Amino acid sequence: MPSIFSRIVSGEIPAYKIAETDEFLAFLDVFPTAKGHTLVIPKQEIDYLFDLDDDLYAGLMRFAKQIAPAIEKAIPCQRIGVAVVGLEVPHAHVHLIPLNSMADMNFNNKLKISPEEFTEIAAKIRSFL
Template identity: 30%
Template sequence: MATLFTRIIDGELPGRFVWADDVCVVLLTIEPITNGHAMVVPRTEVTQWLDASDELMARLVSVARRVGTAQLEEFGGERAGLLVEGYGVPHLHVHVWPTSSPADFDVHRVQRDLPAAVLDEHAARLRDRLASQGHALEVAEALELS
């Protein structure tokens, strides 16, 4: 059975995509730690990061770096957080979000029940920032997926 993320990537379920390429997609989480919190998800179902190839992990981290840079410029913060947890969905995903303190790494302190309009705005801002940084092609592909 397809994972939740595969179903989102395949268009069966809605998602707020901000990036798409032939290896991975980036979408906003519905329960962000901070504004702009996104997940880098490989198109191929891989249960956990230890099962991923070196090349796949390198690509996911490379995309996370681009997204983290855009997040800091768009939403502020001192650093970009990076987390590979993977307990919620058995499909490898790399969390990336803007941070200003170690408290921003508390994965249990998320924003719940944010209005869809707020999440849509965050996605639009992040897409615009990524496009302005030279990633318009990946953003355009992401828009085709949503």
Template identity: 40%
Template structure:
């Protein structure tokens, strides 16, 4: 199995504009967008724009910028969905649960007593994702 970065992965295609994504936040180094197979309403992904397969091979400066944006977007996600908490997930390699081999952080708003949906539970409606993204963008504007 190769552990080299594959520029054909779906997140690289999103970064190149080859596949659409419902964007929440973007700067020179990072992109945040709605997960199309959300485990809860508001499930957002944050990725670096630089090619990094995962946490273990990423440049520490890339990680520093990524985590700063993940924290900011995470606060907005929690606010936008009036969540009781926020789960932050980051997986590495197949044995660690990684399925897309571009470094990414999952931000999942949580409510007490509500279990997560399966991540492979189907694609979300595009209009719903657009509305959820707007709620997060509005929360980011309120900062």
């Protein structure tokens, strides 16, 4: 059964997309710890980040590095935090999280954001790419 992220890649499930290439996709986390919390994934479904081959791993990180400055410009924050947890969805992914304090990295605290606000946040981040 495809992961939820593979279902987003295929278009079966909608997402607030930030950027996309043939190999990678960045979209807003719908259970964010902070406004602008973005997930960056390889489109190829591979469960564990460290199972990616070297080229795909490096490409994922280069793609994330392109997205982070746009988030930082769109969402006032001190910096963009990077997290890899890898337990919640069996598809390699990187969290890019706008940080103003360590509390913004608390995955137990989820913000409630309206669909309209998600749409606005995604558009604002895209405007800085």
